[in-house]
Amino acid sequence: xxxxxxxxxxxxxxxxxxxxxxxxxxxxxxxxxxxxxxxxxxxxxxxxxxxxxxxxxxxxxxxxxxxxxxxxxxxxxxxxxxxxxxxxxxxxxxxxxxxxxxxxxxxxxxxxxxxxxxxxxxxxxxxxxxxxxxxxxxxxxxxxxxxxxxxxxxxxxxxxxxxxxxxxxxxxxxxxxxxxxxxxxxx
Numbered sequence: 001x002x003x004x005x006x007x008x009x010x011x012x013x014x015x016x017x018x019x020x021x022x023x024x025x026x027x028x029x030x031x032x033x034x035x036x037x038x039x040x041x042x043x044x045x046x047x048x049x050x051x052x053x054x055x056x057x058x059x060x061x062x063x064x065x066x067x068x069x070x071x072x073x074x075x076x077x078x079x080x081x082x083x084x085x086x087x088x089x090x091x092x093x094x095x096x097x098x099x100x101x102x103x104x105x106x107x108x109x110x111x112x113x114x115x116x117x118x119x120x121x122x123x124x125x126x127x128x129x130x131x132x133x134x135x136x137x138x139x140x141x142x143x144x145x146x147x148x149x150x151x152x153x154x155x156x157x158x159x160x161x162x163x164x165x166x167x168x169x170x171x172x173x174x175x176x177x178x179x180x181x182x183x184x185x186x187x
Contacts, residue, residue, distance in 0.1 A: 001175045003140040005147050006059040007032040008169050019086035022054050032169050033059040037066030050141035051077040060141040076129050079143035083116030109159045126153035155180045
């Protein structure tokens with residue numbers, strides 16, 4: 001199984017917490033999706049399962065056309081829901097909610113002061129998805145934070161180890177034999 005993040009969006013450029021907020025792919029994001037499609041032709045991928053949020057679906061549809069494979073959506077692959085922080089830039093959150101920002105810094109894993117979903121709750125969702133839906137030959141298209149959590153759930157990483165990873169738009173990871181391998185940067 002392989003996993004990538006959707007292409008760059010307008011809210012990514014603003015360094016915002018996207019969560020479930022929609023944001024269009026930038027020209028660079030469209031190019032990233034095309035690069036992924038070209039790079040992934042070298043691998044045995046027979047289906048795409050993507051988040052049902054438009055930025056992931058748009059990325060997946062570009063890749064599905066290039067690979068000529070079917071695509072389906074799954075709402076369990078959605079980004080972590082950041083509640084009333086969805087769509088807000090880091091700097092705006094720090095100005096408007098300084099106490100909550102500090103509280104989050106001290107306990108990101110369980111923090112849910114934005115009335116959304118904690119990373120711990122998203123981890124439970126990821127663990128369930130891995131157990132029920134893991135399939136070799138599948139490409140997952142999801143999001144930065146949920147993608148880190150899903151990879152960590154698959155490899156059984158600790159919360160600290162999982163959150164100390166990153167998930168760039170150009171990264172491609174392979175999930176195989178309880179290991180996560182960074183296979184390329186499709187730039």
